[in-house]
Amino acid sequence: MSVDTEEAAVDARTLFASADRDWRHLARGAAGLAGFVGVWWVVSLFQNDLVLPSPVSVAETFVAELLSGAMVTALFQSMLHWIPGTIAGTLLGVGLGVLLGWSRRADDTAAPVVRLLRPVPPLALIGFAIAWFGINHAGAAFIVAVGAFWINFYNAYGGVEAVSEDLLDVARSLGVSGDLAMVRTVVLPSALPEILTGVRTGIGRCWMLVVAAEIFGVPGIGRQILTASNNLAVDVVIAYILVLSLVFLVVDSAFRAVQRRVLVWRD
Amino acid sequence: MARLSDSSGASDGDEPSGDEPNDNEPGDGAARVSVDGVEKEFPGERGPVRALDGVDLDVADGEFVCLVGPSGCGKTTLLRIIAGLEPPTGGEVRLNGEPVTGPGPDLGVVFQEYHLFPWRTVAGNVAFGLERQGVPEEVRERITSDLIELVGLDGFGGAYPSELSGGMKQRVAIARALAVDPEILLMDEPFGSVDAQTREMLQGELLDVWEETGKTVVFVTHDVEEAVTLADRVVVLAANPGRVREVVAVDLPRPRRRTDEGFVEGVERIRGLIGD
Numbered sequence: 001m002s003v004d005t006e007e008a009a010v011d012a013r014t015l016f017a018s019a020d021r022d023w024r025h026l027a028r029g030a031a032g033l034a035g036f037v038g039v040w041w042v043v044s045l046f047q048n049d050l051v052l053p054s055p056v057s058v059a060e061t062f063v064a065e066l067l068s069g070a071m072v073t074a075l076f077q078s079m080l081h082w083i084p085g086t087i088a089g090t091l092l093g094v095g096l097g098v099l100l101g102w103s104r105r106a107d108d109t110a111a112p113v114v115r116l117l118r119p120v121p122p123l124a125l126i127g128f129a130i131a132w133f134g135i136n137h138a139g140a141a142f143i144v145a146v147g148a149f150w151i152n153f154y155n156a157y158g159g160v161e162a163v164s165e166d167l168l169d170v171a172r173s174l175g176v177s178g179d180l181a182m183v184r185t186v187v188l189p190s191a192l193p194e195i196l197t198g199v200r201t202g203i204g205r206c207w208m209l210v211v212a213a214e215i216f217g218v219p220g221i222g223r224q225i226l227t228a229s230n231n232l233a234v235d236v237v238i239a240y241i242l243v244l245s246l247v248f249l250v251v252d253s254a255f256r257a258v259q260r261r262v263l264v265w266r267d
Numbered sequence: 268m269a270r271l272s273d274s275s276g277a278s279d280g281d282e283p284s285g286d287e288p289n290d291n292e293p294g295d296g297a298a299r300v301s302v303d304g305v306e307k308e309f310p311g312e313r314g315p316v317r318a319l320d321g322v323d324l325d326v327a328d329g330e331f332v333c334l335v336g337p338s339g340c341g342k343t344t345l346l347r348i349i350a351g352l353e354p355p356t357g358g359e360v361r362l363n364g365e366p367v368t369g370p371g372p373d374l375g376v377v378f379q380e381y382h383l384f385p386w387r388t389v390a391g392n393v394a395f396g397l398e399r400q401g402v403p404e405e406v407r408e409r410i411t412s413d414l415i416e417l418v419g420l421d422g423f424g425g426a427y428p429s430e431l432s433g434g435m436k437q438r439v440a441i442a443r444a445l446a447v448d449p450e451i452l453l454m455d456e457p458f459g460s461v462d463a464q465t466r467e468m469l470q471g472e473l474l475d476v477w478e479e480t481g482k483t484v485v486f487v488t489h490d491v492e493e494a495v496t497l498a499d500r501v502v503v504l505a506a507n508p509g510r511v512r513e514v515v516a517v518d519l520p521r522p523r524r525r526t527d528e529g530f531v532e533g534v535e536r537i538r539g540l541i542g543d
Binding site: 164166167169170171172173174175176181185186187190192215255263264266 | 351352355369370371372374375376378380382384385386388395398399400411427428443444447496
């Protein structure tokens with residue numbers, strides 16, 4: 001096998017090119033963001049504060065809410081049902097998705113129930129959340145978990161279904177026998193990209209569900225937004241929406257970094 | 268390579284799994300394969316389709332046999348049946364006298380499309396079967412690096428399949444199959460997806476590996492010249508239904524040159540058998 005030094009040169013070139021492209025991406029993104037805030041600001045000049053407060057007054061409100069501790073408290077409260085709900089729903093969804101994707105028998109058995117429950121929107125289950133858990137973090141976490149469950153279930157199911165029959169043949173002829181060994185050595189690693197996409201989508205979707213789930217009275221950022229809406233405090237509404245976006249941005253970027261690292265083998 | 272066979276522990280016969288077709292002759296690495304009246308029918312729209320109709324074939328220890336034939340002659344199906352990946356609907360395959368009941372590390376398989384585990388590095392792919400057998404890490408690492416060297420991929424142990432060319436991927440697939448020290452190497456058009464130049468190089472390398480390891484090889488190809496380059500015997504299959512048409516012995520010294528009289532004669536003869 002001849003090893004090309006050319007390959008290394010090509011690597012270096014593409015590396016520089018991609019760094020260059022990254023900068024251009026960032027510059028364009030910054031310009032877009034500045035444009036958005038600019039338009040917002042210009043429009044707000046001609047509007048009542050009740051309709052659209054200016055970016056400046058939103059920033060002032062943001063700082064005030066942050067300093068008063070209200071924002072941190074609300075964020076912490078939302079985390080209390082977002083994190084457990086997302087984790088529980090993700091684990092269950094991935095677990096059942098892998099099981100049903102792999103086992104024909106389990107799939108046949110569960111398919112009617114899955115089809116029956118699938119179309120139920122998580123928020124339609126608020127009654128159950130209250131009845132089973134009460135108006136508290138557990139109730140809200142339940143709603144969040146339902147949302148996380150389906151996204152993860154379908155991604156894991158699809159990922160497992162798409163595992164190449166040929167790779168399974170290779171594994172069999174290298175001595176893998178039994179479902180558990182096959183799932184561990186071939187099915188899970190092979191389906192991992194789809195599973196991680198599901199987890200990532202689920203994290204985002206659940207963050208939105210957190211706000212919706214707080215409608216029924218559980219404290220958190222969603223609750224703050226609803227209260228502020230009732231008081232026509234649009235600047236507060238926007239400040240809390242900003243918190244949602246910022247938290248999502250941080251969590252999603254962190255997860256994406258993990259995803260890239262875990263899936264380094266993909267071209 | 269003798270060192271590889273001794274140290275792998277792949278066929279020492281002390282594994283708990285009872286589904287291995289056999290585990291005698293540790294380290295010898297060669298096996299006798301007998302295909303006895305093998306039939307294969309696939310369900311079709313208008314009744315079952317007969318893919319193989321009473322195939323008989325014996326492969327001796329350390330022999331290199333090529334299966335050639337027109338498309339639809341069932342050569343890949345026959346290979347998959349020998350590998351235990353598909354059950355025959357009639358007849359039997361035996362490895363050293365023991366019936367083959369399913370796939371396993373004694374029956375090494377190399378596919379045309381490589382089928383490397385994309386999430387594993389080159390070394391990880393080669394080590395896969397050894398990990399399954401619980402071979403200790405130091406031994407595993409030694410076997411893996413020896414094999415990577417044997418197939419000419421030194422320095423690529425940490426690379427992922429997506430970073431390799433087709434020829435390199437196939438070298439990894441061969442090393443992976445050899446790692447568990449199989450009794451026999453079954454290859455399904457392994458060089459069918461690489462360019463002509465790489466193909467010739469790989470053929471030469473495969474012969475080197477074969478000579479070094481003494482493995483029994485059954486090799487499916489549709490390239491008659493490839494068959495005559497490699498094989499001790501070329502089994503010509505006929506189609507509809509698939510059956511053995513003739514077995515042609517190639518008594519030419521290796522390395523064989525494609526311009527030699529005997530080579531050209533052999534190719535002509537086999538082409539004639541396929542074309543009729």
